[in-house]
Amino acid sequence: MAGLVEIENVSKSYDKDAESVAVLDNITLSVPDGEFLALMGPSGSGKSTLLNLIAGIDRPSKGRVVVGGVDLGSLSETGLAKWRSTHVGFIFQFYNLMPVLTAFENVELPLHLTNLPKKKRSEHVARVLDIVGLGDRVKHYPNQLSGGQQQRVAIARAIVSDPTLLVADEPTGDLDRHSAEEIMTLLSRLNKELGKTIVMVTHDPHAAEKANVQRHLDKGTLS
Amino acid sequence: MMIKMMTRNALRHKLRTILTILGIAIAVGAFGLLRTVITSWYSAVEATANDRLIVRQKVSFIFPLPYSYREQLLKVPGVEGVTYFNWFQGVYKDKSEFFPRMATDPETVFDIYPEWIVTPEEKAAFQNDRSGCILGVDIAKKYGLKPGDVMNIEGDIYPGQWQFTVRGIYKPRSNAVDGTQMLFHWAYLDERMKTDMPGRAGNVGWYSVKIGNPDEAAAISEVIDGLFANSSAETKTETERAFNEGFIAAYSAIITAINTMAFMIIGIILLVLANTMIMSARERNTEYAVMKTLGFTGKHIFAVVSGESIFIAILGGLAGYGLTLFFVQAVATFVPKNMFPVFILSPVTITLEFVFALLIGLLSGVIPVYQSVKMKIVDGLRYSG
Numbered sequence: 001m002a003g004l005v006e007i008e009n010v011s012k013s014y015d016k017d018a019e020s021v022a023v024l025d026n027i028t029l030s031v032p033d034g035e036f037l038a039l040m041g042p043s044g045s046g047k048s049t050l051l052n053l054i055a056g057i058d059r060p061s062k063g064r065v066v067v068g069g070v071d072l073g074s075l076s077e078t079g080l081a082k083w084r085s086t087h088v089g090f091i092f093q094f095y096n097l098m099p100v101l102t103a104f105e106n107v108e109l110p111l112h113l114t115n116l117p118k119k120k121r122s123e124h125v126a127r128v129l130d131i132v133g134l135g136d137r138v139k140h141y142p143n144q145l146s147g148g149q150q151q152r153v154a155i156a157r158a159i160v161s162d163p164t165l166l167v168a169d170e171p172t173g174d175l176d177r178h179s180a181e182e183i184m185t186l187l188s189r190l191n192k193e194l195g196k197t198i199v200m201v202t203h204d205p206h207a208a209e210k211a212n213v214q215r216h217l218d219k220g221t222l223s
Numbered sequence: 224m225m226i227k228m229m230t231r232n233a234l235r236h237k238l239r240t241i242l243t244i245l246g247i248a249i250a251v252g253a254f255g256l257l258r259t260v261i262t263s264w265y266s267a268v269e270a271t272a273n274d275r276l277i278v279r280q281k282v283s284f285i286f287p288l289p290y291s292y293r294e295q296l297l298k299v300p301g302v303e304g305v306t307y308f309n310w311f312q313g314v315y316k317d318k319s320e321f322f323p324r325m326a327t328d329p330e331t332v333f334d335i336y337p338e339w340i341v342t343p344e345e346k347a348a349f350q351n352d353r354s355g356c357i358l359g360v361d362i363a364k365k366y367g368l369k370p371g372d373v374m375n376i377e378g379d380i381y382p383g384q385w386q387f388t389v390r391g392i393y394k395p396r397s398n399a400v401d402g403t404q405m406l407f408h409w410a411y412l413d414e415r416m417k418t419d420m421p422g423r424a425g426n427v428g429w430y431s432v433k434i435g436n437p438d439e440a441a442a443i444s445e446v447i448d449g450l451f452a453n454s455s456a457e458t459k460t461e462t463e464r465a466f467n468e469g470f471i472a473a474y475s476a477i478i479t480a481i482n483t484m485a486f487m488i489i490g491i492i493l494l495v496l497a498n499t500m501i502m503s504a505r506e507r508n509t510e511y512a513v514m515k516t517l518g519f520t521g522k523h524i525f526a527v528v529s530g531e532s533i534f535i536a537i538l539g540g541l542a543g544y545g546l547t548l549f550f551v552q553a554v555a556t557f558v559p560k561n562m563f564p565v566f567i568l569s570p571v572t573i574t575l576e577f578v579f580a581l582l583i584g585l586l587s588g589v590i591p592v593y594q595s596v597k598m599k600i601v602d603g604l605r606y607s608g
Contacts, residue, residue, distance in 0.1 A: 109517060
């Protein structure tokens with residue numbers, strides 16, 4: 001059976017000073033539905049690039065990326081944006097919340113791309129903020145929250161539109177040990193209890209331990 | 224949500240936003256003031272009636288016409304009334320104290336110029352006193368003159384000491400009408416010329432002719448000029464508007480310079496706001512990249528970025544409008560009325576202020592919008608951390 005994410009012979013290179021720099025070299029990877037995959041590797045190994053390709057925010061130089069049966073290469077930029085809004089939830093290392101929006105408004109942001117009425121949006125937001133344990137911080141702005149709390153808001157934002165796939169780029173990279181542990185427990189719960197497929201890039205072996213599967217990237221190749 | 228983001232983004236760097244708004248406000252205010260100066264110069268043109276023709280000497284306005292033309296003008300078909308003026312000038316109190324002083328026909332002048340409003344009593348008092356004069360309300364207020372007061376004027380174009388008694392104060396029908404003029408009896412002037420300078424007696428500076436149908440202005444002008452063709456004082460007849468525009472034309476270089484300056488100010492502030500918006504957008508590259516990651520497209524980024532610049536520009540425009548009101552009021556209060564007889568903020572200037580504020584907002588957002596929309600998500604995300 002085909003996985004939720006199918007990566008077929010994908011290569012990615014960037015042009016730098018009239019030179020082509022290869023970042024990924026002929027990667028093939030399958031991520032089954034419901035898997036929690038940790039991509040590990042040293043800096044510059046191509047982990048984040050691979051994650052970006054899976055998430056549809058970058059395109060491969062060669063090969064195919066198919067997610068949920070959709071060949072991402074066949075979608076236009078607008079089509080890809082629409083696809084991302086419904087199928088992928090993002091969690092960034094530095095949270096990347098909108099500083100001018102409250103926790104509630106940040107989580108609500110992706111729902112503005114749906115046709116949900118305000119009341120329904122509010123219900124969704126309240127529910128996911130409860131899941132991440134921040135039901136009492138709805139009116140706080142990001143700068144009024146700790147790093148761990150900001151990351152939990154970011155996780156709430158990632159799951160509010162109920163995507164099939166969550167991608168996380170070093171989600172604990174900016175957090176202390178305790179907060180990192182909380183975030184990994186939360187991601188693990190999302191995987192086990194809500195059945196979310198998660199692809200996570202991390203340097204942290206402790207974080208990677210929470211994943212079902214660990215894969216290593218080195219110099220653009222998967223082992 | 225987009226509106227919330229654009230307004231909150233605009234107020235994120237309060238000092239920068241306040242300074243930018245202040246810059247726009249000063250530019251819009253200065254633009255409004257300069258435009259009002261130009262409008263003031265054109266006020267005489269705007270206040271003209273379309274049923275009045277001016278008949279003057281063909282060679283130059285400074286050469287007179289015979290008084291005898293009056294009867295012939297009255298007989299021209301389509302002409303309903305005639306009055307006449309001589310530019311008197313003279314010095315009242317001080318040479319720098321300028322306001323128009325003109326000799327005219329007290330019997331007809333208020334029929335031809337109904338925009339100068341006097342009470343029947345004042346009009347009768349003026350008509351019955353050969354040395355009487357009527358003053359515009361602004362000039363009467365400036366010198367504290369009232370009916371019964373005596374004005375001594377030293378003649379220059381018409382030499383000698385001249386004494387006038389104020390018999391009335393005219394009020395302009397609207398604020399677009401000049402309220403700084405002085406009118407006195409042409410006969411008073413002519414009497415003195417007959418004795419002191421007989422060669423200058425019986426002369427009129429120009430005639431003002433009221434016509435029944437403004438559509439016939441060109442035809443009537445042609446008839447009048449034909450009437451005096453090949454005489455020793457040929458005439459040039461034109462609409463009052465064209466006549467006044469001729470005066471303005473003398474200042475066209477200054478007007479062009481002021482106009483250019485007004486638009487340059489707008490151009491400079493456009494660049495300043497564009498620079499501010501480019502800086503702001505660059506600072507928010509990661510946020511726009513995150514928005515794109517979440518599925519927002521170019522049109523959403525456009526709304527947030529250009530909405531912010533339009534929001535700032537409109538706040539600047541509103542403040543600039545307030546500043547223009549203040550400037551105009553200050554000029555109207557502190558600058559002598561005889562410098563700018565009609566100094567009012569016109570609806571066209573107000574509209575232009577807001578149109579330019581909006582344009583500044585729209586145009587200054589073009590570069591940052593383009594950069595933000597075109598930016599690749601992965602490049603935008605690299606800004607984080």
